[in-house]
Amino acid sequence: MNARRAQSTARMNPHAQFYWLQSRGSKAGAFGPALLDQNLREWGGPVALIEKSQNHTLATARLPPWCARRDGRPPLGALLALVDQVSTFCGQAEFDGRGRPGVSLFLSGEVVAEAPSLEPGCGIEISTSLLKGGRTLAWLACEVYADGALVARARHAKFLKIDPLHDLLVHSPLHNAALPILSRYYSSLKPHPYVGDDTCLDAIFKPRYDDNGFEVDVTTDHCNGLGGLHGGAACILAEHAAGDGGLKAMHVSLMRGLKAGAVARVCRDAGRVSIVDATGAACYEATVSPAS
Numbered sequence: 001m002n003a004r005r006a007q008s009t010a011r012m013n014p015h016a017q018f019y020w021l022q023s024r025g026s027k028a029g030a031f032g033p034a035l036l037d038q039n040l041r042e043w044g045g046p047v048a049l050i051e052k053s054q055n056h057t058l059a060t061a062r063l064p065p066w067c068a069r070r071d072g073r074p075p076l077g078a079l080l081a082l083v084d085q086v087s088t089f090c091g092q093a094e095f096d097g098r099g100r101p102g103v104s105l106f107l108s109g110e111v112v113a114e115a116p117s118l119e120p121g122c123g124i125e126i127s128t129s130l131l132k133g134g135r136t137l138a139w140l141a142c143e144v145y146a147d148g149a150l151v152a153r154a155r156h157a158k159f160l161k162i163d164p165l166h167d168l169l170v171h172s173p174l175h176n177a178a179l180p181i182l183s184r185y186y187s188s189l190k191p192h193p194y195v196g197d198d199t200c201l202d203a204i205f206k207p208r209y210d211d212n213g214f215e216v217d218v219t220t221d222h223c224n225g226l227g228g229l230h231g232g233a234a235c236i237l238a239e240h241a242a243g244d245g246g247l248k249a250m251h252v253s254l255m256r257g258l259k260a261g262a263v264a265r266v267c268r269d270a271g272r273v274s275i276v277d278a279t280g281a282a283c284y285e286a287t288v289s290p291a292s
Helices: 014-025 031-035 076-095 164-171 175-188 201-205 231-242
Strands: 048-052 056-062 103-111 123-133 137-146 149-159 208-210 213-217 247-254 263-269 272-276 282-290
Touching (some): 014 031, 014 076, 014 175, 031 231, 048 076, 056 076, 076 103, 076 123, 076 149, 103 231, 201 231, 213 231, 231 247, 231 263, 231 272, 231 282
Antiparallel strands (some): 056 123, 103 149, 103 247, 123 137, 137 149, 208 213, 213 263, 247 282, 263 272, 272 282
16 A cells, blocks of 8 residues: 555545535534544545545545544544445445445454554545445445555445435436435535544543443434434444453444434443443444454
8 A cells, every 4th residue: 555645536426426415514414524524625624535446445534633542552443433434435335336325234343463553633544445246235345544554454334225215316317317406405504514623532422421331312413414323433432332442353233223312322241332222222233352
């Protein structure tokens, strides 16, 4: 992997452009643009698609300061949070013939041996490769680099159907008429301002701690542009629940979604972190391996 090519860019397809635009101002959720700085370079953010081919892309991103660890160890949960959105919009939406980004089924990753330290606000590159794509499922392989050095590897599985009406408008032949209309609407919305340089996890999630874990009131600040708890937020919460020592590896599976207004209960037991709703139904399950 070459050093960061900060000035070169590749043109995104119309669907990828649409999903970044939707994320920027969606009233349903703000976690990506506001807290992960998942904003395109043309809007003043760090994200740019710098290489793409039929089954591979390379994009830039940035580690928000609130996500960085004081000891400099790579924060796996935060890296998977960045991989989640970048591999979806700068990866799967580019690979799929209909521009479908899909929804996450699972996201897993590991920090490599001899990974470099990561400073708050440092730039990273995310490489995404399509392993296999079909009508309803896709599997992605990702690598995270900092200053040309490999930091982490990840896997991302996608379910390619979002919602029947959404898919009809955005991913059928109707998209030729619908995408420009929808894009004009999202362009008219006020962008979510990025606030991740001067905050912390407790201020963002306001966890209520007890002997068995903690609870979080899910708000639109924690959700993606479609209104569900951002997969990256789930990864960050899972790592937080796992303890202060950091993680070597983590596998996070989506069981059912959480919407704004829900209460998320996060607890750990013997190498597993569960995120459940108020009824006790499992929403995310994570297996975690502590850093040595």
